[in-house]
Amino acid sequence: MFIVMVAAECAPVAKVGGLADVIFGLSREVELRGHHVEIVLPKYDCMDYGQIWGLCVSYQDLWVPWFDGSVHCTVYFGFVHGRKCFFIEPHGRENFFGRGAFYGFPDEPMRFAFFTKAALEFLFKSGKRPDVIHTHDWQTGLAPVLLFEIYKHYGMQDVRSCHTIHNFRHQGISGQDVLFATGLGRPHYYLTEDRLRDDAQHSAVNFTRAGIVYSNFVTTVSRHHAWEVRHTEFGNGLARTLHVHQNKFGGIVNGLDYHYWNPDIDPLIARNYNASHVEPKYENKRALRERLWLRDAYKPIIAYVGRLDSQKGVHLIRHALFWALGNGCQFVLLGTSPDNAINHQFWQLKHQLNDDPDCHLELRFDEHLAHLVYAGSDFVIVPSLYEPCGLTQLIGLRYGTVPIVRRVGGLADTVFDVAKYNGQGNGYSFDGADPGSLESALVRAVGCWNHHPGDFRKLVQTGMSQDFSWNRAGQDYVNIYEYIRHK
Numbered sequence: 001m002f003i004v005m006v007a008a009e010c011a012p013v014a015k016v017g018g019l020a021d022v023i024f025g026l027s028r029e030v031e032l033r034g035h036h037v038e039i040v041l042p043k044y045d046c047m048d049y050g051q052i053w054g055l056c057v058s059y060q061d062l063w064v065p066w067f068d069g070s071v072h073c074t075v076y077f078g079f080v081h082g083r084k085c086f087f088i089e090p091h092g093r094e095n096f097f098g099r100g101a102f103y104g105f106p107d108e109p110m111r112f113a114f115f116t117k118a119a120l121e122f123l124f125k126s127g128k129r130p131d132v133i134h135t136h137d138w139q140t141g142l143a144p145v146l147l148f149e150i151y152k153h154y155g156m157q158d159v160r161s162c163h164t165i166h167n168f169r170h171q172g173i174s175g176q177d178v179l180f181a182t183g184l185g186r187p188h189y190y191l192t193e194d195r196l197r198d199d200a201q202h203s204a205v206n207f208t209r210a211g212i213v214y215s216n217f218v219t220t221v222s223r224h225h226a227w228e229v230r231h232t233e234f235g236n237g238l239a240r241t242l243h244v245h246q247n248k249f250g251g252i253v254n255g256l257d258y259h260y261w262n263p264d265i266d267p268l269i270a271r272n273y274n275a276s277h278v279e280p281k282y283e284n285k286r287a288l289r290e291r292l293w294l295r296d297a298y299k300p301i302i303a304y305v306g307r308l309d310s311q312k313g314v315h316l317i318r319h320a321l322f323w324a325l326g327n328g329c330q331f332v333l334l335g336t337s338p339d340n341a342i343n344h345q346f347w348q349l350k351h352q353l354n355d356d357p358d359c360h361l362e363l364r365f366d367e368h369l370a371h372l373v374y375a376g377s378d379f380v381i382v383p384s385l386y387e388p389c390g391l392t393q394l395i396g397l398r399y400g401t402v403p404i405v406r407r408v409g410g411l412a413d414t415v416f417d418v419a420k421y422n423g424q425g426n427g428y429s430f431d432g433a434d435p436g437s438l439e440s441a442l443v444r445a446v447g448c449w450n451h452h453p454g455d456f457r458k459l460v461q462t463g464m465s466q467d468f469s470w471n472r473a474g475q476d477y478v479n480i481y482e483y484i485r486h487k
Contacts, residue, residue, distance in 0.1 A: 001481055003030055004130040005039045006119045008112060008139040009102070013051045013080045014044055016102050018254070018391055019137060019166050022221070025257045027083050029474030035481075038130075040119045043076060043087035045098040052078040058086060059126055064118045066092070067181050071114070075122055088118045109174035109207065110181065112139035117182045120146050124154055132481045134162045135215070138172030141207035142182060144214035145196070149184060160484040162477075163211035164219045167388055168229050168236045169311075172207030173198050179205065194244070199237045212241050216484040218249045219477075221389035222410030226251030234386050234409075252477065253413050255470030256394040263399050263464075268371035273400075275464035278457065281375060281400055288376030291369075294330055295357035300449045301330045302442075303377035303401070305370050306392050308337035308346060313406065316383035318349070319435040321359065323442055328450075330358040334373050336365055374399040379445055383438055387411050393427070397463035402456075403427040404441050414468060418459060419444070426463040 005027055009020035027037045049055070058077035063070040071092040078085055090096050096111045105111065116135075120143060123130065135143045144161040152159070176187040184190060190205065191197040195213055198206035212218050220226050226249065229235040230242045242249055263281070264274040270287035273280040289296055302324045304317050317333070324331040337343040343363070350361040362369065374380065380396040382405040389410030393403040397414070405411040407429040418425030430441040448456050 001035045001131040001478075001485065002129075003035055003037045003481060004123065004128070004133050005037065005136070006116065006133060006140045006143055007039065007041065007136040008115070010039055010041055010080060010083070010085065012048060013085070014041060014047050014102060018389070021257060021391065022164075022166065022254055023136065024080070024083060025255055025470045026474060026477060029255065029470035030478060031083075033474060033478055035478065037084065038128075039080075039083055039085045040122065041085060041087050042097045042115045043089035044102055046100050046102065047087075052080055052085070054078050055087075059122060062088070062118065062122055062125060064090070064114070064121045065183050066114065066117065071118075073118055073122075075126075086122065088115060088122060090114065090118065109172055109178060109205075112172070113142055113174065113178045113182055113207075116140050116143045117146060119143065120151055123159075124151055124156060129156065130159055131485050132160045132162055134164065134477075134481075135211060136164050137166050138170055138207040138211070141172055141209075141211035142178075143211075144216075145184065145190075145210045146182060148214050160481075160487070161215040162217045162219065162480055162484060163215035164221070165208060165211070165229075166221055168208070168220075168234060168238060171198075171209070171236065171238070173201065174205045174207065176203060176205060193241075209238060209241055212238065212245055212249075216248065216487065217480050218242075218245065219480070220249075220251050222253045222413045223251035224412040225388045225409040228386070228409060250480075251413075252473050253410055253468075254389040254391070254394075255473040256391060256398060256468050258398070258469040261395050261398050263375055266371055266375070268368050269375040270372065273375075275400070275461045278400055278460060278464070281460075284372060284375035285377070288332070288372050289330075291372065292332060292360040292362070293357070294332075294360060297330075297358075299328055299330050299358065300378040300446055301332055301376065302379045302381060302404075302446075303332045303334070303373050304381050305334045305373055305395075306382075308335050308342050309339055310342075311385055311387075313383035313385050313433065314342055314345075316406075316433070316435065316438050317381065318345075319438060320381050320383065320442065321349070323435075323439060325353075325356065325358055327442075327446060329446060332359075332373055332377060333361045333363075334366065334370055336363050374401050377401045378449060379404055381438075382406070382411060383433075384408060384411065385433055390414070394468045397426055397466060397468060400460040400464045402445065402459055402463065404438075404445050405429050406433065406438075407431050418448075424462070426459065426466060 055078035
């Protein structure tokens with residue numbers, strides 16, 4: 001099959017979050033299974049151009065219909081660590097992707113509506129006829145609409161669409177001018193509940209609803225989250241639409257890039273190790289303590305790695321920190337917050353605990369240090385209020401760092417509590433979003449480390465031996481592509 005991924009990000013060239021890792025990892029896995037994959041991205045001025053090999057012009061004069069005229073674009077091609085990528089550069093006065101940042105602008109819906117229109121126009125004009133166009137998140141939610149309502153009449157009637165929603169919080173809400181910009185027009189036709197209308201703003205277009213209604217298949221990034229968004233508030237207003245389209249909706253757990261996250265060959269840690277030879281992990285613990293000026297003592301290290309925002313359960317992260325210090329543990333935090341109030345709170349904590357030899361807060365993003373934190377810690381906490389999939393717990397398992405998680409979304413699909421799985425568990429989980437629920441898991445986890453070292457070692461090895469790579473997810477997506485191709 002010929003698959004085209006259309007997305008706003010792809011690691012490592014244009015990465016803000018987990019979406020970028022998914023695009024790269026899934027594309028490689030599908031290619032390994034013998035299929036042809038191409039990725040279409042915006043050509044941001046802030047991309048990491050050092051990660052692109054052989055960048056050259058592929059399509060010189062792409063004129064993209066936009067409102068009553070056209071915008072001239074140039075399409076570039078280059079390899080991103082082996083992935084075939086096309087980058088669309090518009091030359092219009094709006095300067096959609098030359099702003100020094102990937103996101104954060106008031107015309108965000110219009111920027112990505114243009115990119116989506118340009119991507120389909122490029123496929124049409126260049127004669128590319130993929131079997132499946134796989135779009136991702138709200139930024140590309142209009143692609144299935146454009147394919148069905150416009151481009152199928154131009155010879156693309158056999159192209160199918162799959163849409164993946166990585167985060168239901170961000171749905172892409174726009175005024176109806178986006179309909180006229182993209183050539184769809186007819187607000188009276190599209191602004192209905194069974195098409196594109198937003199529930200809260202009846203005169204607005206909802207890009208995510210567009211992707212659900214018009215694509216041939218819709219996925220989200222874990223099985224449990226697929227249930228949550230249909231039956232709880234996590235659907236953020238789209239539960240009814242998902243129910244209507246439930247026969248084409250499912251959850252597939254994201255995979256982890258096992259080439260990049262591999263303690264057996266990781267060049268960013270102090271000593272390599274694997275499930276059958278786990279002892280060198282403790283040299284990484286010693287190296288982490290030296291790096292962060294923690295006291296060398298017989299204590300477990302509990303870590304948190306990631307963004308500090310309301311979704312991640314900030315109040316529980318803070319509680320875990322003080323619980324650890326009060327119960328004979330050390331605590332390491334690596335992350336920063338997009339929220340100024342939360343950032344200020346954790347900077348105050350850092351100053352308050354600056355002289356504590358059992359605590360270190362590193363309030364910045366440091367990909368290299370993250371590897372050592374995972375390798376050197378005993379536990380990693382993920383107390384999220386909601387978590388569509390989550391990579392932190394998968395990295396923890398890969399590095400033998402036992403996850404302690406709240407049982408939501410993808411965390412419920414990947415972390416199996418030792419108390420419930422009769423020796424097959426790989427971590428600890430809890431249900432409530434309150435400190436008492438978190439403590440119940442912390443007490444059991446640290447108790448195992450302190451009093452049952454043999455059981456803890458087995459738990460470490462169990463997690464390291466499990467396969468959460470793209471292997472299974474890649475096959476699941478290939479099965480979906482085959483299914484919709486023959487519908």
